[in-house]
Amino acid sequence: MRTGSSEAFVLRGGGGGYLGAPGRSSALFSLAGRRRKWLLFQGLEVPVLESCSTMATDSWALAVDEQEAAAESLNKLQLKEDKVEAPKPESNGTDPVGNGGAEKTENGEEKSEEDDKEDKAAQSLLNKLIRNNLVNTTNQVEVLQRDPNSPLYSVKSFEELRLKPQLLQGVYSMGFNRPSKIQENALPMMLAEPPQNLIAQSQSGTGKTAAFVLAMLSSVNPANRYPQCLCLSPTYELALQTGKVIEQMGKFYPELKLAYAVRGNKLERGQKVAEQIVIGTPGTVLDWCSKLRFIDPKKIKVFVLDEADVMIATQGHQDQSIRIQRMLPRDCQMLLFSATFEDSVWKFAQKVVPEPNIIKLKREEETLDTIKQYYVLCNSREEKFQALCNIYGSITIAQAMIFCHTRKTASWLAGELSKEGHQVALLSGEMMVEQRAAVIDRFRDGKEKVLVTTNVCARGIDVEQVSVVINYGNPDNETYLHRIGRTGRFGKRGLAINMVESKHSMNILRQIEQHFSKLFFSTVRVTPAFSTAGLVNGLTCL
Numbered sequence: 268m269r270t271g272s273s274e275a276f277v278l279r280g281g282g283g284g285y286l287g288a289p290g291r292s293s294a295l296f297s298l299a300g301r302r303r304k305w306l307l308f309q310g311l312e313v314p315v316l317e318s319c320s321t322m323a324t325d326s327w328a329l330a331v332d333e334q335e336a337a338a339e340s341l342n343k344l345q346l347k348e349d350k351v352e353a354p355k356p357e358s359n360g361t362d363p364v365g366n367g368g369a370e371k372t373e374n375g376e377e378k379s380e381e382d383d384k385e386d387k388a389a390q391s392l393l394n395k396l397i398r399n400n401l402v403n404t405t406n407q408v409e410v411l412q413r414d415p416n417s418p419l420y421s422v423k424s425f426e427e428l429r430l431k432p433q434l435l436q437g438v439y440s441m442g443f444n445r446p447s448k449i450q451e452n453a454l455p456m457m458l459a460e461p462p463q464n465l466i467a468q469s470q471s472g473t474g475k476t477a478a479f480v481l482a483m484l485s486s487v488n489p490a491n492r493y494p495q496c497l498c499l500s501p502t503y504e505l506a507l508q509t510g511k512v513i514e515q516m517g518k519f520y521p522e523l524k525l526a527y528a529v530r531g532n533k534l535e536r537g538q539k540v541a542e543q544i545v546i547g548t549p550g551t552v553l554d555w556c557s558k559l560r561f562i563d564p565k566k567i568k569v570f571v572l573d574e575a576d577v578m579i580a581t582q583g584h585q586d587q588s589i590r591i592q593r594m595l596p597r598d599c600q601m602l603l604f605s606a607t608f609e610d611s612v613w614k615f616a617q618k619v620v621p622e623p624n625i626i627k628l629k630r631e632e633e634t635l636d637t638i639k640q641y642y643v644l645c646n647s648r649e650e651k652f653q654a655l656c657n658i659y660g661s662i663t664i665a666q667a668m669i670f671c672h673t674r675k676t677a678s679w680l681a682g683e684l685s686k687e688g689h690q691v692a693l694l695s696g697e698m699m700v701e702q703r704a705a706v707i708d709r710f711r712d713g714k715e716k717v718l719v720t721t722n723v724c725a726r727g728i729d730v731e732q733v734s735v736v737i738n739y740g741n742p743d744n745e746t747y748l749h750r751i752g753r754t755g756r757f758g759k760r761g762l763a764i765n766m767v768e769s770k771h772s773m774n775i776l777r778q779i780e781q782h783f784s785k786l787f788f789s790t791v792r793v794t795p796a797f798s799t800a801g802l803v804n805g806l807t808c809l
């Protein structure tokens with residue numbers, strides 16, 4: 268079995284197909300809505316079985332029976348002309364299927380029995396493909412930590428990073444054996460004397476949180492009963508999660524305490540925070556430092572901005588973060604971390620952080636090779652919904668997050684999926700914080716398998732078992748990386764599936780590829796009439 272190549276495999280049932288190398292898809296899809304010719308097996312002289320297995324590493328390859336199914340379907344493919352409908356306008360979403368009447372192909376022709384069989388075969392193949400990938404999401408941390416090209420690579424041990432014994436105990440109690448690249452590089456800078464500022468970038472899920480948590484825990488003096496470290500997170504959920512990491516890593520310092528400056532955590536008027544570390548969201552932290560005076564900002568030694576780019580780029584967060592920063596002592600250490608820094612944000616960060624050390628990724632290094640990225644091309648919102656229903660069974664083998672662009676869409680989608688009998692949880696910003704905490708806890712505990720959400724969960728959320736991320740709506744470049752980074756945590760493999768419903772959304776995906784100078788999405792066209800409503804048009808994978 269050949270492994271490791273990014274050559275794509277294509278399967279298209281019911282009237283045509285395309286098999287080719289990455290990069291051809293843009294030309295193909297740019298023809299959407301016009302008459303086009305599908306050249307079958309173009310550039311492919313290898314048998315199907317080999318083609319399937321060249322698609323990915325061993326554990327990603329299709330199992331033999333699936334390859335046989337693929338071979339059988341591919342044998343049916345012929346050179347055909349094919350006309351694709353232009354995307355339909357969005358409906359109000361109350362009738363996700365609703366095309367009524369007899370089942371039709373994309374061309375509007377009634378589906379023959381054979382078409383139907385091929386559709387079903389393609390659908391089942393797609394489901395198998397997803398399932399196969401999901402059950403093989405083994406963690407290869409040890410291998411990756413020895414690979415110099417991996418973001419998990421390290422030459423040093425935690426002992427060599429000269430952590431205090433209590434922190435070493437904390438690190439090992441969390442099951443960490445070796446530092447990742449960001450931990451190995453950032454910790455010596457952060458622990459240097461005198462303390463140095465740092466702006467650091469590292470791919471999602473590579474251990475940035477642990478890095479800055481160790482820096483905070485190293486600098487704190489547990490004997491002093493007042494806040495010494497302040498950490499800002501963009502969301503309530505992320506603040507709680509980072510707090511948990513601080514508690515776990517710091518558990519061998521019994522006298523060390525943590526306060527949560529988040530919505531809903533009310534202190535009494537005149538009260539002073541005695542905890543040495545405060546983690547919170549910018550608005551509440553600002554209130555605690557200024558209006559309410561729960562914290563004396565002049566005693567803060569370390570100030571951390573997690574997801575620093577969004578803190579800087581989002582108007583409200585930026586004002587609040589800068590107002591907090593202005594209250595801190597001049598020599599307070601500033602640590603900015605994120606997986607992405609857009610150029611303008613990077614420049615701004617360098618202006619507000621005095622003499623920073625810098626750890627920066629090249630654009631093409633920002634993405635994780637362990638996350639395989641697909642797209643499903645649909646003609647309308649209805650098709651998109653049905654396509655999602657079709658793969659629901661497969662994605663629930665592990666856990667999945669479905670991202671929507673707006674709260675309204677998220678709540679609509681969760682409702683519609685439930686009506687179809689699919690169990691999903693919903694988390695969006697309009698919910699009460701208690702509800703949000705309960706939902707994320709249930710998801711973390713595996714009690715909910717599928718979480719429909721918005722960008723409120725796009726960053727930082729660390730749920731190890733998330734194997735699939737679905738983009739139901741297209742995000743911007745940076746948010747794309749953060750969203751798909753909810754899977755593939757610390758060396759795990761993951762799948763990202765982008766639901767594309769129009770030429771416009773396809774263009775957004777292509778633009779994302781260009782931005783990161785990577786071809787994420789190579790062409791795999793699965794079927795023109797994926798299920799009863801003539802639904803999913805394409806599925807691509809690396």
Ligand SMILES: Nc1ncnc2c1ncn2[C@@H]1O[C@H](COP(=O)(O)OP(=O)(O)OP(=O)(O)O)[C@@H](O)[C@H]1O
Pocket residue numbers: 442443444445446447450469470471472473474475476477478605606726727728729731752756757
């Ligand atoms: N050295 C390590 N060894 C093993 N696991 C680790 C190590 N460091 C971190 N982890 C684990 O890796 C996962 C991802 O870490 P973390 O959440 O810190 O990543 P991140 O870089 O902050 O991600 P994001 O960009 O999404 O915020 C966590 O589950 C964490 O416990």
